[in-house]
Amino acid sequence: MNIVANIFLYGIIAFFIYESSIVEYDLWNLFVVIFVLAVSVITTLMPGLHAAKTSPGEYPYDDD
Numbered sequence: 423m424n425i426v427a428n429i430f431l432y433g434i435i436a437f438f439i440y441e442s443s444i445v446e447y448d449l450w451n452l453f454v455v456i457f458v459l460a461v462s463v464i465t466t467l468m469p470g471l472h473a474a475k476t477s478p479g480e481y482p483y484d485d486d
Contacts, residue, residue, distance in 0.1 A: 435459050 435455060442451040 432459075435462075
């Protein structure tokens with residue numbers, strides 16, 4: 423499911439890049455869309471930015 427969602431979201435970003443570069447030439451919008459794309463790719467590729475373990479309801483300093 424995550425792969426399908428990523429393909430869908432990257433498709434939307436690709437459409438925005440196409441629209442702001444070819445259909446209507448808008449450099450500011452193109453820069454913003456490419457910046458968002460770069461941040462999403464960097465976040466995906468850096469494993470240090472991912473949560474190692476999620477534990478809802480547990481706090482790290484609970485000693486019960």
